[in-house]
Amino acid sequence: MADRFAPGDTVRTSTTDPVWHTRLPRYARGAVGRVVEVAGHHPLADDRARGLPGTTRAVYHVRFAAADLFGDGDHAVTVELWEDYLEPADPSGGTP
């Protein structure tokens, strides 16, 4: 299956707070960032942790401005995120 996103795409992370193991860190939920690179294809950690059969899907390095995660700060944080955690975002950073 084709990757849903490509480097340069602006994405918004999920705000879902699942009861199971997930690898979308809480501080990076509901945030807008930019895809830096495709970092391979792997089964979703959430599925594997629950013993579910998982097909591989794209994992991305997504770069966030600290101000967009925490409200302030001048650094950047790059988080590695499965495609399932991401939705396309308005490039201007506004709420779609």
Add this chain to the structure above:
Amino acid sequence: MSGNHHGSSAISERVRHVEALLEARGLVDEGEVDRRIDEFLAGGSPANGARITARAWVDPDFRDRLLADANAAIREVGLSMAGGLQEQRLKVVANTEDEHNVVVCTLCSCYPIALLGPSPAWYKSEAYRSRVVRDPRGVLAEFGLELPTTTRISVWDASAESRYVVVPRRPEGTDGMSEEQLAGLVTRKGLIGTAAV
């Protein structure tokens, strides 16, 4: 983890219990978990990360290959990320005058063991994991690394399958040094990004 894992917490108790059950049901041989961990750790040392760094300092083409496809580049110097159950993807990031990189695993303690050996206790501490994403400049200052305000900081959270290594900046006044001597300058903290070199 293994039988020689330190500590006697509830988690250690549970791990020992699970290990015993796996053995009792014939899913793993006696001592297999310890052997696999020993194999995984064998050869893992910060000296590996230091070798890669020194090569990148003396060979700009190697540096380019390392930053573009680290798994392929480290095979050139006889190293590999394939020591575990599957080959791990390696991402190498290089410090410059304008940008300083620092690595963390906020969710647990993911770490490039093949290139850096077992991780230091502070890397696994909740304090480091929670604070370095929020205030990296302050945390680095506590490590004794005061960066100019003109140097941007990039934090890399090893939240999925990749592992990260930082290539520190080559110190000034080292032009006459051999690759081996240069490797001797590189520290584990430098390779994580909590020290300059």
